[in-house]
Amino acid sequence: MTTTQTRTDAAHSSGNGLENAYAHGRLGRRVPWLVLGATMLLSIVAFALLAAAGSTDGFNIVGAIMVGALGYGVVIFITSLLVEGMRQAKDRLVTALVTTAFIIALLPLISLLYTVVVNGLPRFDVEFFTWSMRSVVGEGGGAVHAIVGTLLMTLTAAVISVPIGLMTSIYLVEYSRGGPLSRAINFFVDVMTGIPSIVAGLFAYAVFALIFGPGIRLGIAGAIALAVLMIPVVVRSSEDMLKLVPNELREASYALGVPKWLTVLKIVLPTAMAGITTGVMLAIARVIGESAPLLVAAGFTANLNYDLFDGRMQSLPLFVYNSYIAQGTDAQAYLDRAWAGALTLILIVMALNLLARLIAKIFSPKKGR
Amino acid sequence: MSKRIEVNDLDVYYGDFKAVEGVTLTVEPRSVTAFIGPSGCGKSTFLRTLNRMHEVIPGARVDGEVLIDGSNLYGPGVDPVLVRRQVGMVFQRPNPFPTMSIRENVLAGVRLNNRKMAKSEADDLVEKSLQGANLWNEVKDRLDRPGSGLSGGQQQRLCIARAIAVSPDVLLMDEPCSALDPISTLAIEDLIEQLKNDYTIVIVTHNMQQASRVSDRTAFFNIAGTGKPGKLIEFDDTDVIFSNPKVQATEDYVSGKFG
Amino acid sequence: MTSAPARPARITAKKRLGDRLFSGGATTAGALILAMLAAVASFLVLQGVPAVTADPRDMSILAGHENFWTYVWPLIFGTLWSAALALLMAVPLSIGIALFISHYAPRRIAQGLGYIIDLLAAVPSVVFGLWGANTLAPAVQPFYTWLNDNLGWFPLFSGQVSGTGRTILTASIVLAVMVLPIITALCREIFMQTPVLHEEAALALGATRWEMIRMTVLPFGRSGIISATMLGLGRALGETMAVAMVLSSAGVVTFQVLTSTNPSTIAANIALSFPEAYGLNVNVLIATGLMLFAITLVVNSIARWVVNRRKEFSGAN
Numbered sequence: 031m032t033t034t035q036t037r038t039d040a041a042h043s044s045g046n047g048l049e050n051a052y053a054h055g056r057l058g059r060r061v062p063w064l065v066l067g068a069t070m071l072l073s074i075v076a077f078a079l080l081a082a083a084g085s086t087d088g089f090n091i092v093g094a095i096m097v098g099a100l101g102y103g104v105v106i107f108i109t110s111l112l113v114e115g116m117r118q119a120k121d122r123l124v125t126a127l128v129t130t131a132f133i134i135a136l137l138p139l140i141s142l143l144y145t146v147v148v149n150g151l152p153r154f155d156v157e158f159f160t161w162s163m164r165s166v167v168g169e170g171g172g173a174v175h176a177i178v179g180t181l182l183m184t185l186t187a188a189v190i191s192v193p194i195g196l197m198t199s200i201y202l203v204e205y206s207r208g209g210p211l212s213r214a215i216n217f218f219v220d221v222m223t224g225i226p227s228i229v230a231g232l233f234a235y236a237v238f239a240l241i242f243g244p245g246i247r248l249g250i251a252g253a254i255a256l257a258v259l260m261i262p263v264v265v266r267s268s269e270d271m272l273k274l275v276p277n278e279l280r281e282a283s284y285a286l287g288v289p290k291w292l293t294v295l296k297i298v299l300p301t302a303m304a305g306i307t308t309g310v311m312l313a314i315a316r317v318i319g320e321s322a323p324l325l326v327a328a329g330f331t332a333n334l335n336y337d338l339f340d341g342r343m344q345s346l347p348l349f350v351y352n353s354y355i356a357q358g359t360d361a362q363a364y365l366d367r368a369w370a371g372a373l374t375l376i377l378i379v380m381a382l383n384l385l386a387r388l389i390a391k392i393f394s395p396k397k398g399r
Numbered sequence: 400m401s402k403r404i405e406v407n408d409l410d411v412y413y414g415d416f417k418a419v420e421g422v423t424l425t426v427e428p429r430s431v432t433a434f435i436g437p438s439g440c441g442k443s444t445f446l447r448t449l450n451r452m453h454e455v456i457p458g459a460r461v462d463g464e465v466l467i468d469g470s471n472l473y474g475p476g477v478d479p480v481l482v483r484r485q486v487g488m489v490f491q492r493p494n495p496f497p498t499m500s501i502r503e504n505v506l507a508g509v510r511l512n513n514r515k516m517a518k519s520e521a522d523d524l525v526e527k528s529l530q531g532a533n534l535w536n537e538v539k540d541r542l543d544r545p546g547s548g549l550s551g552g553q554q555q556r557l558c559i560a561r562a563i564a565v566s567p568d569v570l571l572m573d574e575p576c577s578a579l580d581p582i583s584t585l586a587i588e589d590l591i592e593q594l595k596n597d598y599t600i601v602i603v604t605h606n607m608q609q610a611s612r613v614s615d616r617t618a619f620f621n622i623a624g625t626g627k628p629g630k631l632i633e634f635d636d637t638d639v640i641f642s643n644p645k646v647q648a649t650e651d652y653v654s655g656k657f658g
Numbered sequence: 659m660t661s662a663p664a665r666p667a668r669i670t671a672k673k674r675l676g677d678r679l680f681s682g683g684a685t686t687a688g689a690l691i692l693a694m695l696a697a698v699a700s701f702l703v704l705q706g707v708p709a710v711t712a713d714p715r716d717m718s719i720l721a722g723h724e725n726f727w728t729y730v731w732p733l734i735f736g737t738l739w740s741a742a743l744a745l746l747m748a749v750p751l752s753i754g755i756a757l758f759i760s761h762y763a764p765r766r767i768a769q770g771l772g773y774i775i776d777l778l779a780a781v782p783s784v785v786f787g788l789w790g791a792n793t794l795a796p797a798v799q800p801f802y803t804w805l806n807d808n809l810g811w812f813p814l815f816s817g818q819v820s821g822t823g824r825t826i827l828t829a830s831i832v833l834a835v836m837v838l839p840i841i842t843a844l845c846r847e848i849f850m851q852t853p854v855l856h857e858e859a860a861l862a863l864g865a866t867r868w869e870m871i872r873m874t875v876l877p878f879g880r881s882g883i884i885s886a887t888m889l890g891l892g893r894a895l896g897e898t899m900a901v902a903m904v905l906s907s908a909g910v911v912t913f914q915v916l917t918s919t920n921p922s923t924i925a926a927n928i929a930l931s932f933p934e935a936y937g938l939n940v941n942v943l944i945a946t947g948l949m950l951f952a953i954t955l956v957v958n959s960i961a962r963w964v965v966n967r968r969k970e971f972s973g974a975n
Contacts, residue, residue, distance in 0.1 A: 034713035051468065053476035092797075112449065117480075117511070121866035128762055131754025132771070135842075138835045139778050142789045149792075197687030205681050206688075215688045218695045223953065224958040225698070226896025228925045234756035236701040244940060258698070261691060319782025322925065326922040326932050347784045351899055354788055365792075372785045379780050452862055457765050484864030494855035498877035507873065508863035556858070565863065 055113040062122070065109065066102050073098035092137060099130045143376075150373025153366040158374075163332035163344075168360040173371050175334040176349035182330065182338060183249055183345060184318045187256035192310055194257075202265075203272040204294050210368025223260040230258040231323030238327070249335065249343035252328030256317045263316060267309025271302040304393030312388035315379050321347030346375050400466040401428035401599045402568040404449065409463030410628075411444050411453065416463035419445050420628035422463075425616060431591060431600045433637065436620035437657070441629025443601050443620045445620070446571050449601065450486035451479040467568060471578035484508070491574045493554035495546030495561070502542040503531060504557055508565040524564055532560035533590050552583020559590065563598070570594065572602040576609065588613050607653055611641050672852030699951075706945035713940055719931065719939040730946050732909045736921030736951065740826055740901065741894035743915065744833035747885050748894075752838055756845035761871060790832035791824060795904065798831070799823030802916045804891060813913060820918035822906065827915040829905040833897055837890035844889065848882030849875050881964065890959030892954050895925075897900035902926035924950040 077094040102124040113118035184241030198215065206212030234255035238246045275298050283293040299306075328340035330352050353368035404426040409440040411419040419441035426432045434442040435515045448451040448461050450474060465472040472482050495504045503524045509516065516524075525542065529535040537553040538549070546557050555575060562570060572591075576584040591613050594600060604610050610617055622629045633640060644650045651657055714720045723729040759771050799822065806819040852875045860870040876883075907922035922930075928943045935943055 044762070050474045050477060051473060051936075052478065052482045053470075053474060054478060054481060056476045056478055066764050114478075117866055117869070118478075121868040124868040124871075125762060128758045131751050132758040132763075133774060134751060135755050135778070135835075135838060138789075139774070141793060142785070145789055145793045146785060178863070181701065190860065194687045194690055197684045198691055201681075201684035201688040205684050211688060215691060217691055221955060222691070222695060223891045224896075225897070226892075226925060226947075226954055228896065228898045228928055229698070229702070229947050229951045232703055232705075232944050233698040236705045236944060237942075239705070239802070240701070244610040245936070248780055256696065261694075265691070287852050290676055291674070291676045292830065294680065315780060319780075319784070321782070321784045321860045325899075325929055330932070347782055347899070350784045350788060350902065354791070354903060368788060372782075372788050375782050376785060379775075379782060381778075383780050452858065455858060480864050482864075482868050483862055488862035490855060490858060490862075492855055494853070494857060494859040496859065496873060496877075507860075508865075510866055511869055513901075541775075554947065559841060560936065561863065 048295065054115075057110060057113055061109070062106055065106050069101035069105055070095070070098035073101055076130065077214050092141075095133070095206070098117075099133060102126055103130065113282070146369060146372050146376055149369035151364070151370075153370035154266075154373055158367070158370050162334045163349075164334070165331070167358060169363040171367065172292065173346060173349050173367070173374065176332060176344040176346045176371065176372070177330070179249065179328070180318060180344040180346040183253045183256060183324070183343065184248065184314060186253035187260055187317060187336060188310070188314055190253065190257040191260040191264055191313070195261045196268050196306065198261075198265045199268035199272055200294060204271055204290070204298070219262045219265050222258070223266070227255075227256065227259055227320050228322040229324060231255045231326035233258060234280075234323065235326040246327030246341045247327065248340075249328055249338035252324045253338065253345060254347065255323035255327045256320060259320065260313045263313040264310060268302070268306045271305030272298060273307065274305065275301045302388055307393075308386045308390040311382055311389065314384065315325060315382035318382065319347055319379055321345070323353055324348055325351070346371055350375065401597060402492045403428050403597065404569060404601070405466040406449075407446070407464045407466070408467065409448065409461060410544075411441065411448055412458075412460050412462070413456070414534045416456040416626075417628040419448075419620075420630055422631045424631060424634050426470065426599060426601060427616075428599050429595060431602060431613055432614045433600070433614035433617045434620060435607060435617060435652070436629070437606075437609050437652070438605075439489075439625075439629070440620040440622040442618075443573050445629075446573055446601060446603050449569070449571055450483050450488055451640070452483065452488060453524045454477050454479060473506065483563055484512075485567050486569045486571060487565065487567035489555070489558050489562055489572045489575045491569065492507040493551055493558050495549075495554050495557050497545065497547045499546060500543045501538050501546050501549070501557060504546045505560050505564050507561060521563060528560040530565050531594070532556045533586060533593075534560055550583070552579050552586055555587060556590065559587075559594075568597070569599045569601065572600065574603050574605060577605060584609070590623075607641075611637055617641070619644075619646075621648050621652070621653060673729060680700045688851065701949045702951065705787040705941055706948045707821060707941075708938060709915055709945035712799060712941075717938045718810040719935065721944050726942060726945060729909075730949055732911045732921050732925075733853070733924045733927050733946060734949060734953070735911045736826070736907070737895055737923040737925070737953070738922060739913070740830050740905075740923055742893055743827065743830035744837060744894045745887060745891055747816050748834040748838050748841055748890060749883075751834070752841035752886070752890075753845055753883065755838070755842045756849055757871065757875070759842075759846050760849040761867070761875065768975055772843070775842050777839075778835065779843070783836065783899045784903070786836055790828060790856040790900060790904040794831065795823035797823075798828060802827070807915050810954055814915050817912075817914040819916045820906070820919065824904055825905040825918065826905060826920040829901050829920075830915075832895045832900050836897060836900060837893050840893055841886045841890040845879065845883055846888035848886075852878045858866050865955050877975040884964050885961045888957055892957050892961075895954050895957065896950065897923075898925035899968070902929040 036390045074094045077097070081090070099191065103123055106126055107123040156171060158172040159177070160174055161170065162174075162175035164169045164175075189192050198219075202215060203241055204214055211339050234251040235246075237254070238248060238251045278296055280293055283297045284290075288296070324345045325348055328345065330348045331342040333344075335341055335343050350368045350371040353364045353371065359366040406422055406424050407420070409422045410417060422445060430589065434446060436442050442628075444453060444459075449465060449472075453459040453461065461473060463473075467486070471477070482530060496507060499507060499540065502525050505528050506521055507522065514584060526535060526539075529538065538557075546554065549557060559575075576587050579587065591600060602614065612636045616635065617637045618634040619632045619640060620629050621632045633644055633646045635645070640649060641653050642654065676725055709717070711727050714723065714725045719724065720729050744869060757773070759768050792872055799820070802823060802825065805815045806817075809815045855868055856874040856878070860873045865873060874933050901923050902925075905920055905922065905926060906918055907926070908919040909920050912919065912921065924946050928947055931939070934945055
């Protein structure tokens with residue numbers, strides 16, 4: 031139902047509430063909540079009994095909530111059908127379903143964040159951020175080589191892709207007149223957006239293997255693979271931002287006799303800068319978690335490597351993957367490192383996302399609605 | 400089918416802001432009542448409270464009562480869905496459903512009630528409603544074409560056909576001609592004249608000539624200043640409002656001194 | 659626009675150095691993207707061709723297979739099957755969530771709820787893999803056993819149930835969670851653009867909220883839902899690490915979703931085999947990558963075609 035924020039005052043209705051032609055059986059505002067509470071309680075009690083009886087291992091909170099939500103849908107549908115009729119019953123059922131869908135989506139998010147934090151904290155220590163995995167077997171060791179590698183490769187990828195992406199979007203918005211080149215670019219940027227990340231890695235590997243022979247793994251190859259993934263994101267987000275700059279600003283600048291390139295440089299870009307920066311940050315956040323292309327192009331190693339052009343380079347996502355896939359004799363130590371790496375990775379990505387949103391919020395031109 | 404509307408001391412709020420204050424008036428059945436007044440005086444908002452469409456706007460609420468043949472729209476247990484079925488509405492801009500054909504548009508409201516309808520019965524209803532809206536002759540050969548292909552005036556009459564297909568008690572019109580050209584406007588005004596025989600019609604309009612042409616009674620709303628609530632200033636027979644109003648503000652408005 | 663007779667009188671603006679450099683740079687950047695994509699395609703083809711043309715006995719990775727095609731077929735099947743299962747779960751859920759945010763949740767908190775769903779999109783795929791293998795798989799295993807015991811007659815749930823829970827269904831659940839935010843974000847955007855005029859028209863006819871959504875929001879958003887689904891499909895097809903970590907695979911073709919012998923996917927297979935691959939085996943993997951590229955290209959093209967074709971029938975008038 032539409033949110034009825036009307037004060038339903040019985041005293042006001044001049045005592046003819048019963049003969050009201052527009053009233054029919056309606057569930058009170060509190061009824062759905064009561065039904066929800068009752069079914070949830072029932073479901074939780076049932077699951078607790080099952081757990082007590084030993085037929086399930088421990089209390090299954092997720093199962094209890096799911097069964098409770100389903101039960102609510104059924105009960106409210108039947109109640110509403112009896113009191114309010116089919117149409118209202120359907121409406122209430124859909125409301126219950128749609129809300130349940132949202133709750134279902136929250137479950138993996140909560141579970142994931144919870145497990146990563148709980149499992150990641152034991153090894154989230156100083157050693158983790160100061161040691162590499164060089165000659166570490168079993169416990170101890172750290173991910174400093176992976177963090178350095180991730181930062182180096184991601185930064186390089188950004189250095190490659192931001193100028194190309196930004197200039198391309200400037201071409202699309204400011205210079206192209208819908209000719210074949212701009213249509214081709216538009217189409218192929220869309221194609222690029224759809225490139226599976228591992229294919230980008232294969233591409234970078236194929237290029238370098240052709241030059242240096244097969245089996246080559248280089249940090250720069252990883253950076254190029256990431257750049258391939260990053261460019262279309264940068265192009266699309268910058269394009270959107272440049273399109274938001276009102277034409278009046280450009281015309282005002284032309285009317286002052288400012289040449290086009292200066293207009294773009296001094297008027298258009300500064301106006302769109304906050305949005306472009308946000309887009310770049312989000313693009314970086316997207317590729318910093320990429321693992322598949324780096325597995326193929328940059329390989330993995332236990333050593334600290336600062337040189338993009340010499341030898342394999344470890345990255346944080348691959349550190350996590352590798353610790354999990356190749357568990358050594360002391361499996362728990364490897365798993366602990368994997369979780370700590372996952373926690374670090376999530377924190378970095380979240381921080382980037384938050385920063386991007388903050389930039390967008392603080393520096394964006396105020397919307398004049 | 401036509402019913403009397405009584406409004407008693409009605410206030411409308413948007414959140415904490417009081418948009419309309421203390422409206423009391425009675426609309427007789429089988430008559431056309433026009434609401435006139437400057438922009439932002441709350442006449443459209445007030446119109447929406449007559450079928451609870453204001454609730455679509457977040458934070459909007461009402462204090463007071465609206466009785467339609469004695470039944471309070473804001474009484475306990477009243478279902479706004481049922482209210483809107485009995486009190487039809489036509490909007491400022493024509494809004495036929497773009498994904499439906501002309502025929503489906505007319506039947507849209509009836510279909511909602513899951514009434515199993517024989518095809519012949521549905522055909523009759525489509526013809527009756529479109530004829531009621533003076534549109535039948537123009538569209539009878541293309542009932543299965545999308546409604547968005549019609550001209551603005553035809554679309555608006557299609558919306559009226561859609562509204563009367565559910566046989567409402569009251570028909571509310573929110574500036575139904577403001578997006579139309581003069582010829583389409585004339586067609587709609589003729590239609591209102593006919594519909595008056597079956598329905599209680601309330602129309603909001605910016606056009607004072609239109610109010611004087613189509614309405615039997617006219618209500619003038621005004622606002623004291625920005626941030627103040629709109630109020631009902633004068634409500635009387637249309638001739639009186641336009642020729643011999645009792646309040647100075649009404650005279651100023653209808654004679655074009657402001658607004 | 660200069661008309662033909664006026665041509666001699668046309669004034670050509672003086673080309674400034676700055677203008678020329680700047681527009682030249684912008685054009686070059688655009689052309690570079692085209693060149694890069696051409697390079698991706700040609701390098702992959704160049705490196706992939708030997709896998710198909712060379713003698714299968716020279717490639718240890720093809721052991722037990724007649725040729726490259728019998729090797730790649732189960733992988734293609736696994737890729738499509740896992741992505742289809744994922745979409746089957748993710749699409750209805752996403753539409754529900756998008757509707758909840760756009761039309762059910764109180765407006766004040768709707769944007770915040772949108773951010774929460776977007777958080778899921780920010781989680782790197784290795785983390786999803788770790789979570790799927792260590793948390794989700796053990797959690798759903800009892801449920802799989804139950805399904806197998808009670809609904810084992812249903813072909814999908816038949817076979818010997820996996821003891822670890824690391825089946826293709828688990829991988830698809832993880833994929834579904836990963837594509838959920840993408841589809842939700844797009845659907846939400848489209849649903850919110852439904853013209854208020856049409857929504858009010860439905861409500862004024864006495865529609866309940868669900869009837870209003872069915873009459874206006876869903877028809878209006880249909881092409882948006884389709885393109886969102888296709889975008890999610892593209893992502894699910896190409897996802898590598900999460901599948902590689904969750905799925906315990908054997909190169910089979912089966913529709914059973916609860917057993918421990920599952921088809922692998924192209925991307926996961928590359929990730930698992932590439933580090934140890936040498937010689938022509940690398941070319942085989944690159945050739946499978948090319949197949950994946952082709953499949954995603956087709957999916958994305960269909961999506962764009964559907965959207966363009968539907969444009970004229972959409973509600974925007």
